[in-house]
Amino acid sequence: xxxxxxxxxxxxxxxxxxxxxxxxxxxxxxxxxxxxxxxxxxxxxxxxxxxxxxxxxxxxxxxxxxxxxxxxxxxxxxxxxxxxxxxxxxxxxxxxxxxxxxxxxxxxxxxxxxxxxxxxxxxxxxxxxxxxxxxxxxxxxxxxxxxxxxxxxxxxxxxxxxxxxxxxxxxxxxxxxxxxxxxxxxxxxxxxxxxxxxxxxxxxxxxxxxxxxxxxxxxxxxxxxxxxxxxxxxxxxxxxxxxxxxxxxxxxxxxxxxxxxxxxxxxxxxxxxxxxxxxxxxxxxxxxxxxxxxxxxxxxxxxxxxxxxxxxxxxxxxxxxxxxxxxxxxxxxxxxxxxxxxxxxxxxxxxxxx
Amino acid sequence: xxxxxxxxxxxxxxxxxxxxxxxxxxxxxxxxxxxxxxxxxxxxxxxxxxxxxxxxxxxxxxxxxxxxxxxxxxxxxxxxxxxxxxxxxxxxxxxxxxxxxxxxxxxxxxxxxxxxxxxxxxxxxxxxxxxxxxxxxxxxxxxxxxxxxxxxxxxxxxxxxxxxxxxxxxxxxxxxxxxxxxxxxxxxxxxxxxxxxxxxxxxxxxxxxxxxxxxxxxxxxxxxxxxxxxxxxxxxxxxxxxxxxxxxxxxxxxxxxxxxxxxxxxxxxxxxxxxxxxxxxxxxxxxxxxx
Numbered sequence: 287x288x289x290x291x292x293x294x295x296x297x298x299x300x301x302x303x304x305x306x307x308x309x310x311x312x313x314x315x316x317x318x319x320x321x322x323x324x325x326x327x328x329x330x331x332x333x334x335x336x337x338x339x340x341x342x343x344x345x346x347x348x349x350x351x352x353x354x355x356x357x358x359x360x361x362x363x364x365x366x367x368x369x370x371x372x373x374x375x376x377x378x379x380x381x382x383x384x385x386x387x388x389x390x391x392x393x394x395x396x397x398x399x400x401x402x403x404x405x406x407x408x409x410x411x412x413x414x415x416x417x418x419x420x421x422x423x424x425x426x427x428x429x430x431x432x433x434x435x436x437x438x439x440x441x442x443x444x445x446x447x448x449x450x451x452x453x454x455x456x457x458x459x460x461x462x463x464x465x466x467x468x469x470x471x472x473x474x475x476x477x478x479x480x481x482x483x484x485x486x487x488x489x490x491x492x493x494x495x496x497x498x499x500x501x502x503x504x505x506x507x508x509x510x511x512x513x514x515x516x517x518x519x520x521x522x523x524x525x526x527x528x529x530x531x532x533x534x535x536x537x538x539x540x541x542x543x544x545x546x547x548x549x550x551x552x553x554x555x556x557x558x559x560x561x562x563x564x565x566x567x568x569x570x571x572x573x574x575x576x577x578x579x580x581x582x583x584x585x586x587x588x589x590x591x592x593x594x595x596x597x598x599x600x601x602x603x604x605x606x607x608x609x610x611x612x613x614x615x616x617x618x619x620x621x622x623x624x625x626x627x628x629x630x631x632x633x634x635x636x637x638x639x640x
Numbered sequence: 641x642x643x644x645x646x647x648x649x650x651x652x653x654x655x656x657x658x659x660x661x662x663x664x665x666x667x668x669x670x671x672x673x674x675x676x677x678x679x680x681x682x683x684x685x686x687x688x689x690x691x692x693x694x695x696x697x698x699x700x701x702x703x704x705x706x707x708x709x710x711x712x713x714x715x716x717x718x719x720x721x722x723x724x725x726x727x728x729x730x731x732x733x734x735x736x737x738x739x740x741x742x743x744x745x746x747x748x749x750x751x752x753x754x755x756x757x758x759x760x761x762x763x764x765x766x767x768x769x770x771x772x773x774x775x776x777x778x779x780x781x782x783x784x785x786x787x788x789x790x791x792x793x794x795x796x797x798x799x800x801x802x803x804x805x806x807x808x809x810x811x812x813x814x815x816x817x818x819x820x821x822x823x824x825x826x827x828x829x830x831x832x833x834x835x836x837x838x839x840x841x842x843x844x845x846x847x848x849x850x851x852x853x854x855x856x857x858x859x860x861x862x863x864x865x866x867x868x869x870x871x872x873x874x875x876x877x878x879x880x881x882x883x884x885x886x887x888x889x890x891x892x893x894x895x896x897x898x899x900x901x902x903x904x905x906x907x908x909x910x911x912x913x914x915x916x917x918x919x920x921x922x923x924x925x926x927x928x929x930x931x
Binding site: 336357358359360361362366370372373374388432435436439 | 819821824825830923
C-alpha cells in the first residue's frame with residue numbers, strides 16, 4: 287500500500303503544525319519522520335491515521351483519496367508512544383480486540399481469534415504473556431504487545447508514534463533492531479516518528495527530515511547523512527563544526543580546504559559557511575596548507591571512539607573532532623597540546639546565516 | 641512500624657510522644673462527639689420503646705409511603721445523573737471546546753448553592769405563578785407539590801457527584817486508549833462500552849454511591865417543592881421532621897435509623913471503591929510517566 291500526501295496543512299490556532307507537506311511513500315517501505323519536537327512529525331502521522339482532520343490537502347492510499355474516511359475505516363495500525371494498551375483486558379484480549387469489534391459478518395469465531403492471537407504473540411516472542419495484564423509487563427514488552435495488537439487487524443499501513451521514546455537506551459536499541467527484522471519479515475508499509483537521528487539512520491529505508499511543519503529533506507539514510515540538503519539537516523543529523531569560508535575562483539578556499547562547492551560559486555568570491563562533521567577532520571602534528579591551529583582542551587573516551595574538543599587559534603570557537611581509539615593512540619595526544627586540524631571533507635552553503 | 645520504632649533512633653521529622661497523644665485524643669474525641677455519639681443516640685432512641693414500636697414506626701402506611709417515595713426519587717435521579725455525569729465528564733476530559741472551564745464550574749453549582757435556593761428556583765420555573773406554571777396548568781401537569789418536583793429537586797442537588805468523580809480520572813487517562821480502539825476499527829459506541837466505561841467503572845460506582853446517599857438524604861430543596869403532604873409527597877427526611885415535630889420521638893428515630901444504616905453501608909462501599917478508584921488513577925498516572 288503506497289501513501290501519498292498532497293499539499294497537506296494543519297493549524298492549531300496560529301501555530302502551523304503541518305505546512306503544505308507533499309510526500310509519497312512507496313509500498314513496503316519503512317520510513318522515518320525525523321525532526322525536533324514541534325516540527326509537525328507527529329501531527330503528520332496522526333493526519334495520515336485519521337486521528338486529526340487536515341485543514342486542506344489530501345491523503346491517498348494506493349491512489350485512492352481517503353481524506354474523508356473515518357479513522358476506523360482507514361485500515362491503519364497505530365502504535366502509541368505510551369503503548370495505550372487496554373489495562374483492564376488481558377494481553378490476549380488486547381491483541382484480539384480489533385478482531386472482536388468487527389461487524390458480525392466479518393468477525394472470526396472465538397477459536398479463530400484465539401489462534402490468531404497466539405500466532406501474533408509468537409511473532410512478537412511473548413506467547414507466554416497471554417493471560418497477564420499489561421501492568422505486569424515491562425515497557426518493552428508492552429510496546430511489543432501494542433504492535434501485535436495493531437498487526438492483528440492486518441493493517442495496510444503501520445504507523446508508529448515515537449514507539450521507543452518511553453524506553454531506556456538498551457531496550458530501545460534492542461527493540462529497534464527487532465522492528466527492522468520484523469519489517470523485513472512482514473513488509474507492511476510503515477511510517478514511524480522519531481526525534482532520534484540515530485534511530486532513524488539505523489532502522490529506516492527512507493528518512494523524511496521535518497522542521498517547522500515542512501519537509502526539509504527526503505531521501506535514503508545515506509543521502510540524508512552524507513549529502514544534507516541544507517544547514518538544518520546538517521546540524522540536526524549529528525554534531526557538526528561550522529567554519530567561515532571564503533569561496534574564490536571556483537574551488538579555491540581560504541579555509542577550510544577540499545570543500546564540496548555549490549556550482550553557482552564557481553566564478554565569484556563569496557562568503558559562506560562550511561559544515562564539517564567531527565569524524566571528517568584529521569589531527570596533525572605539523573602544519574600543512576589550509577590547516578587550522580588548535581589547542582586540545584578535552585578528551586572524552588566513549589567506548590571505541592574518542593571525542594576531542596579543541597580551541598581554535600584563529601577564531602573564538604570550539605572544534606569537535608572524533609577519532610577511533612587506535613588513531614588516537616598513534617597520535618599520542620594530551621590535553622593542552624597544540625595541533626593542526628585539517629578537514630578532509632566539508633560542505634559549503636553560501637550566504638547561510640552570515 | 642511502631643514495633644521497630646523502639647530500636648531505632650528517633651527521626652528528626654517525628655514529633656514527641658505527648659504531642660502525638662494530644663493530637664490523637666483531640667481528633668478521636670471530636671470524632672466521637674460529633675459523629676459517633678449522634679449515631680449511637682439515633683439507634684438508642686429508635687429502640688427506646690422496644691422492637692414492636694420500632695417495627696410499627698417503619699411499617700405504618702405514612703412511613704412506608706415515605707420510604708417508597710424516597711426510593712422512587714433515588715431510582716430516577718441516580719441513573720439520570722449517571723448518564724449526565726458520564727456525558728459531561730467525557731466531553732470535558734476528552735475534547736477541547738470553548739466554555740469547557742465554564743461547564744466545570746457550572747457542574748459544581750448545586751454544591752455551592754443552598755438547597756433551599758435550589759428548591760425556590762424550581763418553584764419560580766414550575767410553580768403556579770412561575771414561568772411555565774400557566775402552561776403546565778393548562779395541560780393539567782402537576783410538577784410542584786408532586787412526585788415530579790421531588791425528582792427534579794433531587795436530580796438538581798445530586799448532579800455533581802458522578803461528574804466530579806469521573807472528570808479527574810478521565811483527564812488523567814487521556815484519549816490514547818480510545819484512539820487506539822478507533823484505529824483498530826471499533827465504532828464510537830464499542831469504544832465507549834468496551835474501553836472507556838471499564839476503565840472508569842470504580843470511579844463511576846463510587847460517584848453513584850455518593851449520589852444515591854445524597855439523593856435519599858436530601859432535605860432542603862425537596863422540602864420547598866414537596867408541600868409535605870402525608871402519604872403523597874413526603875420523603876423519608878421530611879417524614880422524620882414531621883414525626884419529630886409531633887413529639888413521636890421513637891418513631892422519628894426509627895425512620896432515622898434507616899437513613900443512618902444507609903449512611904453506614906455507603907461508607908463501607910465508599911471506602912472499598914475509593915481504594916479501587918484511587919488505584920485506577922495511580923495507574924493512569926504511571927502510564928504517562930516515562931520509565
